[in-house]
Amino acid sequence: MTALDDLRAGLPTEQISRPENGSVDEPLCTIVSSDPRIIELCAAIAVGAAVRIIQCTDPETLHTGTTGPVLWGSDMAGLADNDRHRVDVLIGLESAASGLWSLASRFPKTRVALLPSAGQWLGEYLGLWAMRAGHGHTLALGATAGGLGTSTLALLLAHAGTLSGMRSIVIDMDPHSRSLWPRATSRPPTGIGWEELQLSGGRLAAHQLAETMPQLRSTSVLTWSESKEHELIDEQLMIRLLAAARQGFDLVILDTGRYPHPRQTVINQFIDRRVLTANSSAPPHHGEVVLCGEQRARYEASSGAEILGSFPISSRIIKADHRGDLFDCFKSRGLRQSLANLCLLPQVQGQIS
Template sequence: MATEQTLQDQKLVLVKPERERAEELVCTLVSNDVRLIESCALIALGAAVRIHQCAELKDLPATGHGPVLWGADMADDALDFPGLCDVILGFEEDDQQLWSVASRIPRARVAILPSAHHWLGEYLGLWGMRSGQAHCLSLASLAGGVGTSTLAALIAHAGTLSGQKSLLIDLDPHSTGLWPRLTLDPPTGIGWEELRSSGGALAPHQLVDTLPYLQDTAVLTWSPNASCAGVDEQLVVRLLAAARQGFDLLVVDTGRALHPQHAVIEQFIDHEVLTCDDSSKPPNTSHIVCGARNLRNSIPASSAYLGHFLSLPKITRVLQRGALFDVLRSRKVRQNIADLRLLPQKEATET
């Protein structure tokens, strides 16, 4: 019988081509049980994870390529591959066998369907969130009209100009869409309304391919004339999980603090920043002061103060003509964005 060591010695990296695509989350199900395969496919869909069925032991993946789930019909073989066994699963009639095998593989978990349906979905979803490569920045405002959406858009495009694959995400519950400030001729691609009607079941590579791009920066917002009716929590989770796999930088405009789905969104966020004007009481967390600099009302500097995003006439002009990204041709504006140090450090030092 083939063992884990034998496969390693033969240097068999038996990974399907789609598994090598960095933008796609894939876990392996070792099973030939059709009922189990169908059940796991539905669970994985909700977790924004792709299931690869492994029908034969010779097709086991190399280590480090995502969770490996073993069905009850092949669970006994998992004993020969303890390093490739994360979850042993089956149905209620398989109960004794599953626990017996799991007791001999210390790190293996047991999932008995259908009662463990929710747990398995959360397990795969959390793995997906932690597996994302993108740096995720969120911006929320303490007051309306301070320029948070403008700043978010400029940071996202500054990331693109620095060589990152960037995505600007409009999660403002009261948004009417970002396109009027970005361009008068929105590029072709999906918006929130299409994602909402599809249930958000998009693989990361599909998301990358179908979003609209403006000057190479991807934008997810509401399409012109769309009914901006909000986005449900599960769609937010699936979208952010997929986006973390497909992009290098995510800039999320969450509107006024606190967002109704803040508890969910913050699980994906690497850096959360608040914006305010210089007449506001400064928060204790990372914040940026937006607008004209008023020395009389100047906020005392603190370790949480990241800088000042200036309200410049040239920004107002490009907003009026719907061409915001053009303002980054200005060295002064680019330097202002760079001084905020919000791009991932590696990229920020290169610019």
């Protein structure tokens, strides 16, 4: 399968909108070139950055409002017009260096990438843009202690998002996790897990991620397929996965285990919000906090943390867990209201009642 689509018909990329029937917007970039070597190198780099690259062979079909970075190959860069075209990066092989640097003087803000030596820089450039381009609201849950029910809360929040009309996923990032499936269901659905992603290198486009994730009552779940010890997730795999998740889903819930996560600096680049779970006897000194397992939000007034509320692990949750069908507890209006009261879902706090 090629990563390139031809733009011969003049695709009006500035009019791309989010489809309603389950497909997703992917971050796009455009390569203006007919040079097979440049196209091949750029396509490989774009795939690694979770960006779909579109080939344009006729600069006249480009629009100044084209979505995403526009890369110009050295074979066509001379046709670029600063007034009519967007020119983000001039791309060429090492042999074209002098010509590209000369052209760059016409476009003050344009960058130059000589391949293959600048391949890593170009990948980081596209990856950073893709990361910021994702629309999915990303919430990270971190636990201040074990046994608080953080994973249960993560699963329930993701499904609450689904019931609110969002395309939702919960991602198990706990380094000590033995899989979320035993907690969520006794009949895990089919689909890929972290093991398969590790073997594939995580090179999944946003639409592929959304299509291949196992779903439990329409809520996507990424966890370990087998309940056993595993190695820490590779940093580059984590970056590609989180970028694709933000692009493919409306709501991304991260169960990160004990805070701070070993890859906390990576996680921080992708999240919109971080919430810690704690018990009232030992709340953290700062940040947003949910008191898990508590019937009421009891805490010391001197604490510098912002207590969002409490989330009791009710008998209904425990019974649903024992039956192997955690989401069955959403039949409880009280549970739905408890989740809504925490105000952790974006713009839909009152829609799951």
